[in-house]
Amino acid sequence: MENFDALQTQVDQAQRIVFLTGAGVSTPSGIPDYRSKAGLYTNGHTNRPTEYYLSHDCLVDEPKVFYQFVMKNLYYPDAQPNVIQKKQAAFTNANRAEIVTQNIDNLYEQAGATHLHEFHGNLYRIYCQKCGMEVDYPTYAHSMYHELDGGILRPDVVLYGEGIDQEVAQASVNAVHNADLILIVGTSMRVYPFAGLLDYRQPHVPVVVINQERLDIPGVTAQYQLNATEVFDRLQVKENS
Ligand SMILES: [Zn+2]
Structure with missing residues (x-):
């Protein structure tokens, strides 16, 4: 694989990686990109x-x-995390990385990721708009109404016309601000305000894109036009010394 060793070296040298990710990370798990x-x-x-x-x-x-x-x-309850999510989760568990994702499919949670910021929420956190009680997915799949009070249930995701959760936004900004390497995977970084997160990086921090299609994003220091599944399958997670 061309350039793979350079990528591995860069990842090995970083202490605070941030993965900025989107739909392309979940398509290998069979979840289509609705956009x-x-x-x-x-x-x-x-x-x-x-x-x-x-x-x-x-x-x-x-x-x-x-x-x-x-x-x-939107719901693919049988979907399983793939090697991209699993390997990125392993980086978070080794205290080497944080994940800021646009995905709402719960696959990073399933992969055991920590230091995870779900910028647009999570489809599997479902609550009653009347009383605030949370219900599980099978309950929501059975009915859109909360059986205790008739309130309308909804997933805790950011809909068009709604704002990003401020705590999640701030935590995401902090992650990018503290990063010493930013890896963009499976997103073309065209959706705002997510795309604006890049503005919070420290100057001189490398911004690396892993995407089969070339992306035109200002400030990118390296582009690996490689299949992300193959890259993360091969990428090794070194423990912090
Ligand atoms: Zn209720």
Whole structure:
């Protein structure tokens, strides 16, 4: 694999890696990138952009439509973490890295990641909007209503029209600010405010992209146009000395 040794060396020398990740990390687990499937969702009636079905407006105005959409298109309860998530989790467990992800699929949790910042929330944290009680996924899959009080359940994810959780945002900013190596994996860094996290890095900190397609991001110091699954399969996690 071309350039792999240089990448391994760079990773070995870093003490505080930050992985900035997105949908491309979960596609090997069989979870499609909904952003790349624009126009797929017609839902049998009015043709609306995907963004509408994942919006605060849809949740409030047409909660059944919202529920049907997320159940049909976002939940993959049988998906398993792949080698990218597992290896990145191993880096966090060795206190070598933090993960800031746009993914909401719970696969990093399943992989045992620590130092994990889920920028857009997590589909499997589900709560009642009336009483705040959390319920599990099978309960939500069974009904969109909380059986105790009839409140409408929702996943704890950031919908269009909603803001990023301030604690998560601050923790993500801190992680990037403290990083001595930033690895961008499986995201084209086009969605804000996530993409803006890069602005908080220290000057001179290397920003490395691992992506088969070349990305045009300012400040990138190296691009490895390699398959991320192969890279993380091979990448070794050295313990901090
Ligand atoms: Zn309730």
